[in-house]
Amino acid sequence: MLHSDNNALILEKPTSWKMDSSVQPLVATTLHPSNQRPTGKYNSSGMLPNMGMLFDHLLSMIRSAHENRQYQPSPFPALWERTCTRLEKHKNATTYEKWKLTSILNNADELRKIDDEIADVWAYVQRTRNKKKHGAHRKVAAGRLKELRLKRQSFKPKAEVEIDGALEISIAFWIEARNAYNVKDEERALHSLLQCSFYLGTTHSPVTESEAQRGRRLATTRDKPRLAILQAAIEVIETFKVTRIIRHQETLCGEISLLIANDPKYSKAVIDFAKWNNKEPSTQEQVSERMQETLFQCAKGRRSGTYAEFKERLNQLFKVASKFGLSNRTKKVKTPTGW
Known part of the structure; x- marks a missing residue:
């Protein structure tokens, strides 16, 4: 912040923002008047949804994200069963989350490697046009190029698995939350549902017009x-x-x-x-x-x-x-x- 001292401008050192929930600025809020019956979604009214409704609401949102945000989605039960199989292997949602995020990053790295290799092999094929001198090597390279191009065509890049990837993690946390709720551990269930909601939210993030324009310019x-x-x-x-x-x-x-x-x-x-x-x-x-x-x-x-x-x-x-x-x-x- 700038202030004046004897006609001179002095820049004050900004105060650091403390990331402590107990000292953040707050304002008063009031309850939202509502005559609607609870639907499982928090609406700021005096009537809170019970845990059963909350689970049902999140489940319907997960299914909606899969069926409406995907291009030609697979049946939702197939996504759920696949997640259950993998979650059983990884034992808990947090381990599942780490594995899934790592696999998505590895997917992108592998895709870049394939593209680089295609470019290198293609360049070699073009440089070795003399059949007498490079015939055998060129034939091997041409075969490798064909193989790589087929692999590239069948490869699923990161962008195509992103939505279902996030939903798989969301489902894993939903299942862990439901297991906790079934044994009367509501506190653990709520914490797990927070993580479930976070990954579910990443699939519902619309691109603003300004972001779209910036993307087009770039x-x-x-x-x-x-x-x-x-x-x-x-x-x-x-x-x-x-x-x-x-x-x-x-x-x-x-x-x-x-x-x-x-x-x-x-x-x-x-x-x-x-x-x-x-x-x-x-x-x-x-x-x-x-x-x-x-x-x-x-x-x-x-x-x-x-x-x-x-x-x-x-x-x-x-x-x-x-x-x-x-x-x-x-x-x-x-x-x-x-x-």
Whole structure:
């Protein structure tokens, strides 16, 4: 806080906020008038729900979260039975909680490792195109790449298991609370229900409009390097000359990437892309390989704007390239002009 002393501003040292429940500032509250019958939800009225209603209310909220916040949810009894089986193994809800949170983090780490390995193996396959020199090794690498891509497609990333993961922990604490209540230990039951409510609450947290706007801005900012490369690719396609070696769309993306990487006009876009890609490769060849993978993936996507324009132009060019390559297998054809 600032205050004045002889026309001089002095900054007072702020007092620390004591995290002690007995000294926190309080205000007076009153009971909320209500004629409704207790439903299991606390509503600030003079009538409190009994423990049985509280258990029923939380149970219905857990089920609602599973069925309404999930995309194509599994049957709720299956989620409950799965949690019971795992809770029986882990003995108590706290151990279950630690195991589940650790497994979610490990899931994310494993996903990143798979993506990194795919990028490395793919780059090796692209560097070893000489069949006589690298034939056997390239074949092994190609098989590994196919295996990794299949594994990646079947892998469930963290975002897909987050809701049910939190609900599993919530169910575990609900069960522990109910066990305590059944043996007349209401104090333990209430403590366990607090934990149950916490994890249940994480599945009901809506994103505010300001958060959504901030997320959209960040997404646009983070996507700028890729958009710059796509725009460069669109420009390169305008003057691209088809050759007989182009028989696959991935090869075409590779040729476009090489042109971008070797053109000083796009040096800033290439440098930004290398940093954005988090790999920061040291050679133009490595940069172009990663650009090739990016262009190839974008060509298969369904996004709008620059993505859609690039996809359309690339498909048009590849259509011409395919016809040119097909004709050359049977007779000589002049290189198409205008590409």
